[in-house]
Amino acid sequence: AQSVTQPDIHITVSEGASLELRCNYSYGATPYLFWYVQSPGQGLQLLLKYFSGDTLVQGIKGFEAEFKRSQSSFNLRKPSVHWSDAAEYFCAVGGYGGSQGNLIFGKGTKLSVKP
Amino acid sequence: DAGVTQSPTHLIKTRGQHVTLRCSPISGHKSVSWYQQVLGQGPQFIFQYYEKEERGRGNFPDRFSARQFPNYSSELNVNALLLGDSALYLCASSSRTGSIEQYFGPGTRLTVT
Numbered sequence: 001a002q003s004v005t006q007p008d009i010h011i012t013v014s015e016g017a018s019l020e021l022r023c024n025y026s027y028g029a030t031p032y033l034f035w036y037v038q039s040p041g042q043g044l045q046l047l048l049k050y051f052s053g054d055t056l057v058q059g060i061k062g063f064e065a066e067f068k069r070s071q072s073s074f075n076l077r078k079p080s081v082h083w084s085d086a087a088e089y090f091c092a093v094g095g096y097g098g099s100q101g102n103l104i105f106g107k108g109t110k111l112s113v114k115p
Numbered sequence: 116d117a118g119v120t121q122s123p124t125h126l127i128k129t130r131g132q133h134v135t136l137r138c139s140p141i142s143g144h145k146s147v148s149w150y151q152q153v154l155g156q157g158p159q160f161i162f163q164y165y166e167k168e169e170r171g172r173g174n175f176p177d178r179f180s181a182r183q184f185p186n187y188s189s190e191l192n193v194n195a196l197l198l199g200d201s202a203l204y205l206c207a208s209s210s211r212t213g214s215i216e217q218y219f220g221p222g223t224r225l226t227v228t
Contacts, residue, residue, distance in 0.1 A: 094215030108156070
């Protein structure tokens, strides 16, 4: 079955430190992959997406992610974290069977930033 | 341009009641999807509608229904509310059916007591 796993429930990093959030997926074909960010009480904002081509994709707010087919991973990175990055991050895979247009989400990783 | 809008922002209902949640997609977008996000979990797909027709349905009971109007806005209805229906309900719009690049609204927080 299609699924997304985010192994880290909660991560704390110091402001200015680098960040990597892990995402592994299970999918029968080439996946469409996404990272979304959710601030408390808010909806989801799209950070970046991978459809095809270059496996390193750039997103908004200085985030990037790398698609590694051999590892079924799509990890999110940022070289220097800002306090405003504290939020919950969701990895998602798109295209599910015959029901195109729905996303399967991981359970999320909550990011805390220490001053 | 306005993004996806949802109403109401919050509501509280009692077990057994019915609720209607509303969503207006981004202008020009014809597809609307609904997701349920229980506290501490990622969103789960409920429905997708395109051109007023249901194009996809997740693993939710028949108490959940939806419809899309000619102006592409949508309603999600939940009957016979259970405590477990308490969640953030998210609406997402995309430009066409099959497009998985979705833009989410702020959500409606439903509390069932």
